[in-house]
Amino acid sequence: MKILDVVLTPVAFADPPLLNVMGVHEPFALRSVVQVKCEDGVVGLGESYGDDAFLGEVRKVLPQLRGHDVFDLPGLQRLVARALSDTVLTDAHGLIGGFSIRKTVASVYSLFEVACLDAQGQYLGRPVTDLLGGKARDAVEFSAYLFYKYGRHVDGRADTWGEITTPETLVGSAKRMIDEYGFRSIKLKGGVFEPAQEVDGIRALAEAFPGHPLRIDPNAAWTVETGIRVAAELDGVLEYLEDPTPGIDGMAQVAERASMPLATNMCVVNFGDIEPGFRARAIGVLLSDHHFWGGLRATQSLSVTCESFGVGLSMHSNSHLGISLAAMVQVAAATPHLTYACDTHWPWKVEDVIEPGVLEFRDGAVAVPSTPGLGVKLDEDALAKLHENYVRCGLTKRDDVTYMRKYVEGFEPNTARW
Structure with a gap:
């Protein structure tokens, strides 16, 4: 089953001021939603990070996905690896360890793998667990x-x-x-x-x-x-x-x-x-x-x-x-x-x-949902609303440190501080 198109939508949703070693959560959390649109009308869903750097890497892959078979996951992995061969993302918020080319490829690939598995499950009439x-x-x-x-x-x-x-x-x-x-x-x-x-x-x-x-x-x-x-x-x-x-x-x-x-x-x-x-x-x-x-x-x-x-x-x-x-x-x-x-x-x-x-x-x-694929359906109106949040809020990356300085002047994060 071939991929006809992939739609990437960055979204932002309200987040409370939760505290951590790096500072405090900003008013909105950023995520990305992909819709992998396939033959037979099947649409697979995926979700991941929503910061600008990650979105930029995802966009490098998008043009190459058209015509790819959603069942060819090894081929998908090779495709992503080729597109991102010279890229290393950074852990901007400092909470999930260091990044490497390997981890960068893994992060972008995961977004599409989930969507492809969702599409596979819908096509076969089986949940992703199967x-x-x-x-x-x-x-x-x-x-x-x-x-x-x-x-x-x-x-x-x-x-x-x-x-x-x-x-x-x-x-x-x-x-x-x-x-x-x-x-x-x-x-x-x-x-x-x-x-x-x-x-x-x-x-x-x-x-x-x-x-x-x-x-x-x-x-x-x-x-x-x-x-x-x-x-x-x-x-x-x-x-x-x-x-x-x-x-x-x-x-x-x-x-x-x-x-x-x-x-x-x-x-x-x-x-x-x-x-x-x-x-x-x-x-x-x-x-x-x-x-x-x-x-x-x-x-x-x-x-x-x-x-x-x-x-x-x-x-x-x-x-x-x-x-x-x-x-x-x-x-x-x-x-x-x-x-x-x-x-x-x-x-x-x-x-x-x-x-x-x-x-x-x-x-x-x-x-565990027993319906085909991931078992969830996209709410198009809600997606549009959260995308509008993304456009309006002006955030392009997670930055707990800078936001914390609005509460505590001069705040500096520091692992092993105590």
């Missing part, structure tokens, strides 16, 4: 993803969550998420305040929600010494400690002393990192992300590698919309070695580009 080998589970479990946050954006726009900066408000936000979505595990984005304050937050969550597995991710905000100390303080409290300190060497030093496994989506971020990361025993859990690991099938390959070396597997999340969540659910369902609840930013968004009613959370999990 194309990936079948379901290992009927529903995919996610964790409540908590953030410290400001009460409003600098323009005065507030949200229904309010300010979250204390253990008490942190527990309140967790209660709301658990009440609304049924989450059975909890993750805290740290690296915002002094480690002692964030340890207090985790302890408050442990007291308020006994039996809920807990994890914290300071995005490498701590020194090795601090990472070791916090790991000792939270012994018996955390299911895993994510990216306490920068780099494979630093992580290995913390891992050697920590009782809980260390997890990462920052120091092992492509297949070339696996050998040094695993050899150093730097991590016990790897957070997959099909958006930059090279798609859904690459995620399955990553899972097999992790299982072979006794490394657990979870799933990373950035601010995303429903097409990405659908892809995450499909690949997670078809990946037997998924050993932890996945991350998702889903509760923080208030708008989307898909028709509602398919991706519903129950007891913290999303049932």
